[in-house]
Amino acid sequence: MKILLKGGRIVDPSQKLDLIGDILISSQKIEAISPNISAEDAKIIDCQGLVVCPGFIDMHVHLREPGEEWKETIETGTKAAVAGGFTAVACMPNTKPPNDNAEVTRFILKKAEEAGRARVYPVACITKGQKGESLTEFGELKEAGAAALSDDGFPVSDAYLMRLALEYAKNFDLPIISHAEELSLSKGGHVNEGLASSKLGLKGVPAEGEAIAIFREVMLSKLTGTPIHIAHVSTREGVEIIRRAKEEGIPVTAETAPHYFSLTEEATFGYNTNAKVNPPLRSELDREAIKEALADGTLDAIATDHAPHSPLEKLCEFEKAACGLIGLETALPLGLRLVKEKVISLSRLVELMSCNPARILGIDGGTLKPGHTADITVFDPEKIWVVDEKALHSKSKNSPFLGWEMKGQAVLTIISGKIVFSRL
Amino acid sequence: MDFSKKHILDIASLAPEEINFILDTAEALKEVLSRPIPKVPTLRGKLVAHLFFEPSTRTRLSFEKAAKVLSADVFNFTARMSSVEKGESLIDTVLNIQAMGADLFVIRHPNAGAPHLIAEHVKTRVINAGDGFNAHPTQALLDLLTVREKKGSFKGLKVAIIGDIRHSRVAHSGICAFCKMGAEVFVSGPATMLPPEREALGARVCYHLEEALKDADVVMALRVQKERHGRALFPSVREYARHFGLNTERLALAKDDCILMHPGPINWGVELHPELEKDPRNVILEQVTNGVAVRMALLVLLLGGGA
Numbered sequence: 001m002k003i004l005l006k007g008g009r010i011v012d013p014s015q016k017l018d019l020i021g022d023i024l025i026s027s028q029k030i031e032a033i034s035p036n037i038s039a040e041d042a043k044i045i046d047c048q049g050l051v052v053c054p055g056f057i058d059m060h061v062h063l064r065e066p067g068e069e070w071k072e073t074i075e076t077g078t079k080a081a082v083a084g085g086f087t088a089v090a091c092m093p094n095t096k097p098p099n100d101n102a103e104v105t106r107f108i109l110k111k112a113e114e115a116g117r118a119r120v121y122p123v124a125c126i127t128k129g130q131k132g133e134s135l136t137e138f139g140e141l142k143e144a145g146a147a148a149l150s151d152d153g154f155p156v157s158d159a160y161l162m163r164l165a166l167e168y169a170k171n172f173d174l175p176i177i178s179h180a181e182e183l184s185l186s187k188g189g190h191v192n193e194g195l196a197s198s199k200l201g202l203k204g205v206p207a208e209g210e211a212i213a214i215f216r217e218v219m220l221s222k223l224t225g226t227p228i229h230i231a232h233v234s235t236r237e238g239v240e241i242i243r244r245a246k247e248e249g250i251p252v253t254a255e256t257a258p259h260y261f262s263l264t265e266e267a268t269f270g271y272n273t274n275a276k277v278n279p280p281l282r283s284e285l286d287r288e289a290i291k292e293a294l295a296d297g298t299l300d301a302i303a304t305d306h307a308p309h310s311p312l313e314k315l316c317e318f319e320k321a322a323c324g325l326i327g328l329e330t331a332l333p334l335g336l337r338l339v340k341e342k343v344i345s346l347s348r349l350v351e352l353m354s355c356n357p358a359r360i361l362g363i364d365g366g367t368l369k370p371g372h373t374a375d376i377t378v379f380d381p382e383k384i385w386v387v388d389e390k391a392l393h394s395k396s397k398n399s400p401f402l403g404w405e406m407k408g409q410a411v412l413t414i415i416s417g418k419i420v421f422s423r424l
Numbered sequence: 425m426d427f428s429k430k431h432i433l434d435i436a437s438l439a440p441e442e443i444n445f446i447l448d449t450a451e452a453l454k455e456v457l458s459r460p461i462p463k464v465p466t467l468r469g470k471l472v473a474h475l476f477f478e479p480s481t482r483t484r485l486s487f488e489k490a491a492k493v494l495s496a497d498v499f500n501f502t503a504r505m506s507s508v509e510k511g512e513s514l515i516d517t518v519l520n521i522q523a524m525g526a527d528l529f530v531i532r533h534p535n536a537g538a539p540h541l542i543a544e545h546v547k548t549r550v551i552n553a554g555d556g557f558n559a560h561p562t563q564a565l566l567d568l569l570t571v572r573e574k575k576g577s578f579k580g581l582k583v584a585i586i587g588d589i590r591h592s593r594v595a596h597s598g599i600c601a602f603c604k605m606g607a608e609v610f611v612s613g614p615a616t617m618l619p620p621e622r623e624a625l626g627a628r629v630c631y632h633l634e635e636a637l638k639d640a641d642v643v644m645a646l647r648v649q650k651e652r653h654g655r656a657l658f659p660s661v662r663e664y665a666r667h668f669g670l671n672t673e674r675l676a677l678a679k680d681d682c683i684l685m686h687p688g689p690i691n692w693g694v695e696l697h698p699e700l701e702k703d704p705r706n707v708i709l710e711q712v713t714n715g716v717a718v719r720m721a722l723l724v725l726l727l728g729g730g731a
Binding site: 197201206270315316317 | 513514535537540556557558625
């Protein structure tokens, strides 16, 4: 069936488009974009006042399946994704068992197909069991459907092994995503070192530890010539190293998460475990630096690091609480705050949430060019709503944004020309 | 003055007037301790639950004594030999004890913020008896009471705290309390144990011991946690004693009428030279007595017995 999205503000940085107009979708593809299209056989959806853009791609989520289904499943996670305007997610391999072999990769893809919502791109482990000792079978993982490699949550501490991974990844064109953390400095830490650690009497995680780890990755990328993608950058120092590496032409890309440009370490005060995350929420100076880096191109993507945990892991002593927070359903309005504050343009936001993640992962999407698959997000930039745990689609409710008034919400999520989520 | 606090979780959340009121109350109640029969019926019928998830001698017995002087009933719970070893969660543990009718929880816990977590989930009152590296408010209050007794007031006093500041809840609460009351706090010790530069605790960090001790009115040594030196926070106990231990010679840098304090337990020969045991400036055992008085005051103020 044909769908005609009528009268929306079409924002597509891949074609440098920002116009009021119509999009015609036919047999899973985008057929045409033009200021005025009429198609009598199409279902017409009035998009006046709404923004129509390439579907958002979250290149960093945890779907918890297999192994921790009480926190999230591929079904509930992809439901949260489409409700947040995401047409695709890349899921990290720290499942139980970890995604270090083709069986797990195939299982994830099968579950995703059964769920029938957002596209799921499995990220497989760099090392067996995420133990940092020996490489996984990159070739077989690629054949099974892995989209990228990462030991997310557990950095590959051995620099030589990381070098080998970057070299071997060239054979299979698999992007490598690094969780950059110098473990010997962060060990035992629970919050940012500085205000939060002194106020809460907890061991801190120094910002410099992230910077040290990022610098190593940048140098290994230079050494091997393989692109490297840095996950969840949280610090001013980290941003500065990436900026200098890019100036030198080293093929590094990087993402940050909405919580790093929306919150500071103050969110942890009072031992709020929903604000416990790794890397930890940082200082106001860091937050400013992250915003600046999103604007000037140092950071390439916004990814949520959606990390569901149940009260079993969160309703306890802060030191015992698990790290992570959910983000799929709050990312868009938090990103739109940056647009409202004039830190970035709306078009840049779409680039950060759609075009760039597609390019970094080397996957389809991130464009509305006619002929391409119709993965489209439509959102209402003015919609006011309050984050209420009962209304969240994710199985877990561990959000530091509960109770926040948000502006902007996805209203229509289209994948392969099919409406998979609608608030209209 | 109306004392409206429901919990005593840390010093930071107490106003100077509230602190003075607690100290006044403690001073008044201290008299009871020297009576031939040191017991009053103030808290008869109240149940105070002491939940100790970490070893403690002084604090636990001091709270128990305070409760008993005031005729309260007590539960003494230690995490060892309890259902905690079977994996019961902290919140479940306290909810169960609350269901038995406890009126107040006294919590010692190895994790920072555990008393705050409990306070959010119980209807009863909570006193923090030490949580992780975070806070030990009753220790800070008894230190204040001791200093006030000896010095009259806090304004302009120089307080030197020597030892492992970074991993000490006694230091965290002590610095906060002395600063709040108008004293100046200087800290010194091995630099691996001093607060990182960026942690603004409110104390002046001295890398040379002499700087902290010079003309001090109050000198407080902290216990060296020997178990920590495995991770090489300092090279050896011997080196610590030589370079950071307090002795008569070093104490001579402080004012002649200074007082020497220590929260206990003491490692004689490490942070304090044995020659200081009989030194007239040593008020360590008076601190212990004041500890009982301060805890009596908090029990009375929180449980509303009326002194």
